[in-house]
Amino acid sequence: MSEDPSNDAEDEAEASGSGGLRKIIHVDMDAFFASVEQRDDPELRGKPVAVGGSGGRGVVAAASYEARKFGVRSAMPSVTAKRLCPDLIFVRHRFDAYKEASRQIRRIFEHHTPHVEPLSLDEAYLDVTEDRLGIGSATRIAELIRQEIRAKTKLTASAGVSYNKFLAKLASDQNKPNGLCVIRPGQGADFVAGLPIRRFHGVGPKAEEKMKRLGIETGADLAAKDIEFLRANFGSFADYLYRAARGIDLRPVRAHRVRKSVGGERTFSEDISSGAALRDTLENIIEIVWGRIENASKDDKPTRGRTITLKVKFTDFQIMSRAKSVPHWIEDKQEFARLSRELLEEALPLPMPIRLMGLTLSNLEGAQDRGKEQREDAQLSLL
Structure with a gap:
């Protein structure tokens, strides 16, 4: 629910003048809200924790990895979560604590680059094509950022490094939690080819079912379909799917994006x-x-x-x-x-x-x- 995968002419025009491949990092905190609660309350560490209301109409805002093992997920009704995990511990959200941790993390990002596009309190894109400290290696910068986050906040982060936003976001999810994945220039199409279609941002359960009925189960299956086939079956979603199957994403990192x-x-x-x-x-x-x-x-x-x-x-x-x-x-x-x-x-x-x-x-x-x-x-x- 965090990001619109569509592209537009403004993004393409801006990207075409960038003068070469970018170095993009996507940083995603691991079970952020639940991890902050476990950090601040030692009694919760190692136990299945859900942030949210436990009442009849409550909903899970975040779940610890211990809870996720039972199938508990964010946006799940609390009654369903409790049925899946009877020992689940519910805690009320503390947005002030999450915002303070997010501010600390943002300062770490901005120590390395002014080009930071936050998607939420717990994830952001960074363009480090030219970094402030002159390190040059996006992989090394991602490693340093993860180390600094752990040292200053006692929280863990996963990171993906690649040459565009789409691939960097896929990479950050590849080795969670507390992991790092790098997709180098020339590797994007092959990386995407091996992914199950459900990993593509914007493809939900029903879209996945429809794709499987059409013989599309992996990125390679999707790449084998021409644009006319995709438009006939997926309408305006087709252009995104066509580019994504080839590891193409021209969107720039926008540090001063206006939230509409x-x-x-x-x-x-x-x-x-x-x-x-x-x-x-x-x-x-x-x-x-x-x-x-x-x-x-x-x-x-x-x-x-x-x-x-x-x-x-x-x-x-x-x-x-x-x-x-x-x-x-x-x-x-x-x-x-x-x-x-x-x-x-x-x-x-x-x-x-x-x-x-x-x-x-x-x-x-x-x-x-x-x-x-x-x-x-x-x-x-x-x-």
Whole structure:
């Protein structure tokens, strides 16, 4: 739920002028929220821990590796997690502690490069094509960063090193936890060829099932399909799949990316259709997304927006969205939940079962002003 895999003309234009291969690192903290809790409470170390509410509508925000062995995952309803792991220990989130650890980690990144694109509190892309300390080796920089994180925060991080963002992110997940993986120039297509299709960002359980029905189980199977076949079966998702199967990604690391929205979505292992199931699912997503909104807040300034969008994807892969805007800032969970529920009630009954549901808070405070500044800068550059 962290990143849009789509590409655009602006990214390609910027990448085409980069003058050669980049050196990209993707750093991903290991079970970040749960690891902070285990670090700060010795009684939790070595035990299955879930951050989140344990009540009937609670949802797992993060799970320790001890809990993951039982199948417990983030975004899972707490009742399901408890059924999978009866000894699971639930702890309430402490966002202040996570933010403080994240600030320490960010300072380590910025010691090596100004080109840092955070995706969340616990992961970021770094462009070290030209690093501040003149080390030159992206692999060595990644090793030093992991060592510094461990020394200063007592937490572990995994890192992926490659020549583009897509491959670096795949690499960071390859040897988790506390691992490092390097995909060198010329190795990207071969690396991707051997991956199960589920490892591709954006490919959920239902998309995986559809691909398997079409004879696509690995990156190599995907690369064997031409763009016309992919567009006929996957629509706008096809261009991303075509590039990804070849290890191609032209997106630059954007250090000063303006956040335009905060949201999250869930793809279900089974389609849901009843009003009761849809309402319960929405409550889980409200918990997930509000946690992300709190995570996105900087220092003591909360993230505030004016527009909430509900998105559902039907079993035939068609997408429906409904949005509601208000004239004031939405800055508390109760109002966010109330408006989200209103959106769902207005959409019911749905014409068919759904396989995905998501919520987004947009029209964020500050995004409009930053956008205006960027347009004015562009106009000035033409004078």
